[in-house]
Amino acid sequence: MSIDLQNQTRYMSLTGDHTFYIEAAIKGGLPYQNSTVVVYAFENVDKAIPIQIRIKWFRVVGGRNYEISECEDNNTFIFSAADIGSTVRAAIKAKDIRG
Amino acid sequence: MATISFGPILMHPEAKKEVHHLLLNSAEICNFRLLKYNGIYIDDGKSFENIIKFNGEKITFKFEDPKREDFSIDIKGTEGLQVKHSVKNDRDLTILFLDGYQQYNECAYQQEKPSLGEDNHQEDDGEEEAISFLDESQKMTPQLI
Numbered sequence: 001m002s003i004d005l006q007n008q009t010r011y012m013s014l015t016g017d018h019t020f021y022i023e024a025a026i027k028g029g030l031p032y033q034n035s036t037v038v039v040y041a042f043e044n045v046d047k048a049i050p051i052q053i054r055i056k057w058f059r060v061v062g063g064r065n066y067e068i069s070e071c072e073d074n075n076t077f078i079f080s081a082a083d084i085g086s087t088v089r090a091a092i093k094a095k096d097i098r099g
Numbered sequence: 100m101a102t103i104s105f106g107p108i109l110m111h112p113e114a115k116k117e118v119h120h121l122l123l124n125s126a127e128i129c130n131f132r133l134l135k136y137n138g139i140y141i142d143d144g145k146s147f148e149n150i151i152k153f154n155g156e157k158i159t160f161k162f163e164d165p166k167r168e169d170f171s172i173d174i175k176g177t178e179g180l181q182v183k184h185s186v187k188n189d190r191d192l193t194i195l196f197l198d199g200y201q202q203y204n205e206c207a208y209q210q211e212k213p214s215l216g217e218d219n220h221q222e223d224d225g226e227e228e229a230i231s232f233l234d235e236s237q238k239m240t241p242q243l244i
Contacts, residue, residue, distance in 0.1 A: 014103045035105075060106075084108050
């Protein structure tokens, strides 16, 4: 099945004051519940140097953010029927690997 | 910090077909609960008791909240679910199906608005404004990254 990437990007939005480049890889097909997204971060748009990130996932229901704690620091999110009707949001920070 | 949002997430069209299959199987219908009703999400599913009656054509739900009326939904062939009797401003009914192994079965159904000819007897209980507010807040404007 062909995937319409341009259509899928309609269902993604990126905001924030970050100074790194973020890429989201989609398997399946947004906006449907059988999709999977993997989030990557790089120093620059050339994607030569990846950086580690801390990531928290939220399910937005009725304008409220419900943290999905079991997915914390996992850069992959697998959608399910529980996500239907809601928006899934990832809050991403760069992680200092020196501790 | 960066924030990336996905959605709103919709049910896959193929999953809708599966819903119809489940609806016709009374054995599986017991694993069936509401996610959202009257524009309000039922976050933990505890606001409702599960189906209290299923006769092959109609499913009846019971509210745990005594202030709310029980309601039924009709099964009408391949058209899916339609609300026959319900509280006022019935809309955005989302139902989550569980399969026989108690796992999510990627099935839900978003109900269309009832026809204008429906007979609604429920008095206005003051919830309408709150429901409208929730509906507005749920509107998302997708943007390109």
